[in-house]
Amino acid sequence: MSAMNEPVDRQYALLLRLLFDADAREQLQGDPEGLLSEVGLSGDDAAPFRDVDAAGLAIDAELRRRYLMSAMCRAYPQTAGAIGAAPGGGERLAAFLASPAMMGSLAERSQAFGDHLARLLTLNDTAVDRFMGAFLAFERGLVDTAARVRAAVEAGEPAPAPERYAPDRVARGYPTLSSFITIVQLPCSPAVLEVALEHAGPEDVWRRIASGSLDINRVKSVARAAPAPVTIAARGFARGHASARAGGGAALIDVSHVTVELAGLQAARLAEFDGSRGTAELPPADRALAEKLLNAGILQLL
Amino acid sequence: MSSFTAQLDTLPAMGVGVSLSFGMEPDPVALAAMPGGPSFVEYAGAVQHESVAAPVAALQAQGVPVLFHPSCLNLCGPWPNPPGWLAAVDAHVRAVDSAWLAQDVSVCFVGDEPGYSIQLGYFVPPILTRASLEQAVERVAEVCAAVSAPLLLEPAPVTFQLGEMSIFQWLGELAERTDCGLLLDAGHVVSHLLAGSQPSLNRALEGMDLGRVIELHVAGGVLEKRGDRRYYLDAHDLPILPETWKVFAALLRRCHNLRAVCVECEGAVGRTALPVLRRVREEVAESAASVTLRIKARSELAGEVSR
8 A cells, every 4th residue: 555655645635635625625726835735745746736727626526526415415314404404504514525534435434424414413502403313313323224234244144124924923922123223212203304304305305405495494393393202113124235255345235224103202112022022921002013013024023 | 569459359349339327227138129229238337246147147148248347446546456356346357258348547446445436426537647647557557467358448537637748648658558458438538628728639639549449438418618618527318419429420530449339328318329329320330440340330230230
């Protein structure tokens, strides 16, 4: 590995910085010698950057920003949507592009973007920010679960799709929470927030943020409404993958989630499904819940 | 005789094909089955060849060969390609029987962990200086040493240029020094003509050995105006611009060792692909400098596609 100490190495490092960091591009225009000196480039080695076409560089950076922010927000549509709906929210989200995490693996980057969202939510500590904390926890839970599923598959462990149990097997079994489960309690259904965000979803949330079409006041209305808490249980599983056995790089593992939404605060009740009680021993209400969760794959039978 | 020249005789005439993504519209397998469909399918995708095994098998069962066109190799810049990554690329090329391996000369990943250009938003183009050229020679040599198929170097599209050399001079020298072939994308060439200081195609190509050009690409794009300058942006889902057709026609007449022309149309409206293929075949059949390719295109037009 190059020690990155040749002038050409520093040139490439600066090029990357210029493509991702709006402040660096601004400095190249306003104080080029300051920037070049800061990165250790002088004389002929600095020459390419003195002549660069600022408009062309800006177009390239815009294209990258559009693509990468779309990819980044895909895993956090509701939190990114709520933050991005506020004035200046898009810029605050896109500040992440200058982060060193952008040069890391996709998994590290996605988790670091979750950290960035968490920092943004604590920055102003508004009612909407506090309200959104639980939704971010949910979205981060899904990201973490997906990473765990991928790690398991890469290690040769199973992360299968939910299986269907025959009724007699259900009656004889001991229900317990499946592997790769995320359980969160939210102040309202994600569907309510989705409506407030005018159905901006993973595919288009960044485009909607960038176009300014999201209305923060709609999110505020949801945040100010009387709580109608729900509990969400989500199970991650691998839908298919190609191995990385030839060496280097992450395997391609497509992770999906099945989710169940329950009215009220039920995380503690779900935790009681720990395999210690047989389906037949459960009170009728718990048995009905167990059957529903078994059908969805949130529970499995021991 | 250089090894490139020796390899040249072994490279098959692939004809006129398309570049598409598996699992996306237009569906490459369905398109290949249509009368007037592509004679080969080029695809980008994951290094792990298992991920494309099914559609590649379906195409090969129709007699349609494939070309792997990855976006995962550092062909310039300071970050080396790990041996395991290169071995996986080689395994992919062998598994799908790709006649050659072509990629945009760019930085696709940063640091020790290999990856894909999309992780950086797109290809990061080379810095066009002598020192950067020396480094690119190292990167390309790494790939050539590890991959069994001939390597074709393609200029990535740009909206700005860094360095005192033109891409044509820089890439031409890179191909000479590494004894590689070239792939020229007509739209990418337009982007370099607009971004550089050399607006004339004829002058720009001086010093580049066009005998090394084995494949041409033609694809849709967008012209964006900022101030008094225009910039070319790649957009495979859109129609091919008149400026691109013009450059394509000029290249076709000058690249006498061509073996393939590829219409890149990922995301385009499916029914527009066949008329574009026909137009490209007609141009190739009429004016390609490569006799081999001209004969192949005429055969395709006559419905006598030899697969």
